[in-house]
Amino acid sequence: MPTLYALKPAFQDRLRPLVGKLAAMGVTANGVTILAAVLSVAAGAAIAVLPEWRAPLFLIPVALFLRMALNAIDGMLAREHGQASILGMYLNEICDVISDLAMILPFAALPQFGGWGVVAFAIVAALTEFAGVLGIAAGIGRNYAGPFGKSDRALALGVVAVLAAAGLWPAAIAPFVFPAMATLSLLTAINRIRAGLTAKVG
Secondary structure, three states: OOOHHHHHHHHHHHHHHHHHHHHHHOOOHHHHHHHHHHHHHHHHHHHHHOOOOOHHHHHHHHHHHHHHHHHHHHHHHHHHOOOOOHHHHHHHHHHHHHHHHHHHHHHHHOOOOOHHHHHHHHHHHHHHHHHHHHHHHHOOOOOOOOOOOHHHHHHHHHHHHHHHHOOOOOOOOHHHHHHHHHHHHHHHHHHHHHHHHHHHHO
16 A cells, blocks of 8 residues: 655665765764664653643654664665664664654643544554565565554654644544544554565465
């Protein structure tokens, strides 16, 4: 299924000159990975600590874009500048899940969305990434199948944050936003599992 992940090569092309400069400066892929996680946790903490303020919600789309850029940069440093490592693989996957949880769960503090839907989305998002990693064990490599992969979740969460900050979510719709994203994430996890099962059967 189509996913925003397909746009990643074009995004990487734009970042490649910067990545070359960072590599020459001694910046490491693992350091960038950790920085992306710290940034995500900081943005989520701002919402959790100040749930009655709308302004911190505007940090979410900014943090999500920076995280996406940093994720692309760490991957390019690893692959194109000889920094790939087993530790880097673990950091990449674990920090991605930490970043997702850090920026999703604070929305449970906003009464218009309802805590159970936010928690469900956070859990299923983590399971989706776990299903993607298990593609390696299934022999098909890391699976990024859609329809609601990491990049798609980031875009959706950014839109949710901006609309919430602007007070534009209708009260009748807001409680269904996170359950809908949880459902799309579940479908994504199922697609990734089916891909692995098909490969094993084949």
